[in-house]
Amino acid sequence: MSFKSILQDMKGEFGSISRKGFDVKFGYGMRSRSHRVVQDTSFRIDALKQSCWANMPPELLRDVLMRIEASDDTWPPRKNVVACAGVCKNWREIMKEIVKSLEVSGKLTFPISLKQPGPRDSLLQCYIKRRRSNQTYYLFLGLNQASTDDGKFLLAARKCRRPTCTDYIISLNSEDVSKGNSAFVGKLRSNFLGTKFTIYDAQPTNTGAKVTKCHSSRLVNMKQVSPRVPAGNYPVAHIAYELNVLGSRGPRRMQCVMDAIPARAVEPGGVAPTQTEFVDSNLDSIPSLPFIRSKSGHAESVQSGLQSSQNEGILVLRNKAPRWHEQLQCWCLNFNGRVTVASVKNFQLVASPENGVAAGPEHENVILQFGKVGKDVFTMDYQYPISAFQAFAICLSSFDTKIACE
Structure with a gap:
């Protein structure tokens, strides 16, 4: 039996159960409508227990799900794996055990994969589409130059200008990119000059993560506040661009301090923090809401992150220095064919020599x-130990206008 027929069978079986429950709830077929009728929940539970899918032997169910997971390597067929995880709690728990982390499998499956470090042995190829009309950016998985398909949507970001800074709101929802949506996963904030940035994660990266004072935690002017949206902002990285007012120092120079990743993560056998699920959070569980933001809080956090990185053994990334090509009369980097258009935004990040990595x-x-491949299309390739969310936020910093760097 094919997987498609299995899903159709399940849909019909569960659909009939839900229709019967609906009839009982609203009293269809009853003699009188004057009496209030309460749904008989025991009927639905008994019907579900009698389902052939609920009574399937665990060994057989696991074998079927393992075959589905192994056969669907890429999107869109991989949506079958996600569909299986949404059938019921039992199926979901089995799928969570079968589907390996992104580091091991190299496959983006569930939304939590976007917060997990990328594969160790290869770059995961993604691309970013920019929509200038509404200052929105979309991250997709893979890029086939010969195809018109957008690919698998991963993340979206929207640029919000403020008097003293710029925010990039990052969301899992491509239609509603806002902090009040339950799909909100984090943000990127810049200073006034666009030379320093801080990446905030909506979810704590570890049990000891501390929420920072940031006015985006206010619960005002929001269309919707979901109880699953944490009230705090957890800084996970700081980005700094070197000042180059006169343009005499060549291309941009940038440095990223990854607060949540130890320096030893890039060494053989090194381990980076890996989230396995989104933390359920509500407003009542937050000990204190930081409604007031210090004016110098952002600058101080960036400066302290850059200064303390060496003492705490935090991973530091720097951009790979390009070489001057005499024939082309321009600065060049080897992108292995992934970048085709020259742009000041193009960069490659490597581990800083201070982390103990060979400097050659x-x-x-x-x-x-x-790097740029079209008017509003850019490739983004990343690997261990950073995640898709962190990589996307770093790339967004390259889009921002930098008054003192050009």
Whole structure:
């Protein structure tokens, strides 16, 4: 029996159960409508227990789900894996055990995969589409130059200008990119000059994560506040662009301090924090809401992150220095064919030599590369130990206008 027929069978079986429950709830077929009728919940529970899918032997069910997971390697067929996890709690728990983390499998399956470190041995190829009309950016998985398909949607970001800074709201929802939506996963904030940025995660990266004072935690002017949206902002990385007012120092120079990733993560056998599920959070569980933001809080957090990175053993990424090409009369980097248009936004990030990684160019392992391939299309390739969310936020910093860097 094919998987499609299995899903159709399940849909019909569960559909008939729900229709029967609906009839009982609203009293269809009863003699009088003057009496209030309460749904008989025991009927629905008994019907579900009698379902052939609920009574399937665990060994057989696991074998079927393992075959589905192994056969559907890429999207869109991989949506069958997600569909199986949504059938019931039993199926979901089995699928969570079968589907390996992104580091091991190299497959983006569930939304939590976007918060997990990328594969170790290869770059995961993604691309970003920019929509200038509404200052929105969309992250997709893969890029086939010969295809017109957008690919698998991953994340969306919307640019919000403020008097003293710029915010990029990052969401799992491509239609409603706002902090009040339950799909809100984090944001990127810049200073006035666009030279320093802080990446905030809506979810705590570890049990000891501390919420920072940030006015985006206010619960005002929001269309919708979901109880699953944490009230705080957890800084996970700081980005700094070197000042270059006169343009005499060549291309941009940037440095990223990954607060949530230890420096030893890039070494053989090194481990980076890996989230396995989204933390359920509600407003009542937050000990204190930071309604007031210090004017110098952002600048201080960026400066302290850059200064304390060496003492705490935090991973530091720097952009790979391009080489001047005499014939082309321009600065060049080897993107292995993934970048086709020259742009000041193009960069490659490698582990800083202070982390104990060999400083020779032939030994530098590119962790994140970003470059232009069209008017509003950019490639984004990343790997362990950073996640898709972190890589996307770093790339968004390259889009921002930098008064003192050009």
